[in-house]
Amino acid sequence: MIPTPFEQMVRMLARLPAIGRRSAERIAFKLIRQNETLLTDLTASLNEAHRLLCSCSRCGAVTLREKDPCGLCTDSTRDPVICLVEDAADVEAIEEAGGFHGRYHVLGGKLSPMKGTGPGDLRLNLLKQRNGEEHIREVVIALNTDVESDATAHFLRDQLAPLGVRCTRLAFGLPAGSGVEYADAVTLSRAMRGRSDWS
Ligand SMILES: [Zn+2]
Numbered sequence: 001m002i003p004t005p006f007e008q009m010v011r012m013l014a015r016l017p018a019i020g021r022r023s024a025e026r027i028a029f030k031l032i033r034q035n036e037t038l039l040t041d042l043t044a045s046l047n048e049a050h051r052l053l054c055s056c057s058r059c060g061a062v063t064l065r066e067k068d069p070c071g072l073c074t075d076s077t078r079d080p081v082i083c084l085v086e087d088a089a090d091v092e093a094i095e096e097a098g099g100f101h102g103r104y105h106v107l108g109g110k111l112s113p114m115k116g117t118g119p120g121d122l123r124l125n126l127l128k129q130r131n132g133e134e135h136i137r138e139v140v141i142a143l144n145t146d147v148e149s150d151a152t153a154h155f156l157r158d159q160l161a162p163l164g165v166r167c168t169r170l171a172f173g174l175p176a177g178s179g180v181e182y183a184d185a186v187t188l189s190r191a192m193r194g195r196s197d198w199s
Pocket of ligand 1: 057058059061070072073
């Protein structure tokens with residue numbers, strides 16, 4: 001008989017992205033193993049994060065509670081171009097990759113009839129408000145390439161069209177270090193459609 005607190009911990013862990021029931025159980029067993037300080041350290045770290053961190057009230061990226069709006073939003077040297085992403089982790093990925101010096105807007109999800117996520121669940125009104133306040137020149141839609149993200153991207157384009165702001169989308173191409181013969185048909189046809197002049 002598994003004690004209720006253990007089951008509760010497993011259920012909470014299984015709510016995290018990419019963690020299934022089996023993985024959640026493994027993690028829970030690891031955390032409560034005797035002579036491990038991991039659970040204590042993790043609890044302290046989570047409490048600290050809860051106390052100090054929040055989502056930026058403007059763009060949705062992770063920031064310190066004492067610095068809201070975040071450094072990206074308040075950096076006056078950033079271009080008036082907004083990169084629209086699904087979640088806050090995407091902001092970090094694009095920043096680390098370099099090559100973009102605009103601002104961000106985290107949607108907080110994508111349209112998904114399966115999960116019951118509709119237009120009202122996306123931070124879209126805030127984006128429209130920002131467009132008016134920040135004199136945005138361009139919105140770059142940087143969503144994933146799965147079917148739901150694709151539908152979301154088209155929906156966003158239709159929503160942004162009446163605002164008169166230029167709307168672009170990340171180019172689709174071949175993964176670095178990969179060969180043409182290994183690319184799937186969708187990637188290959190999109191890469192062909194999105195081909196650009198040599199630069
Ligand atoms: Zn921000």
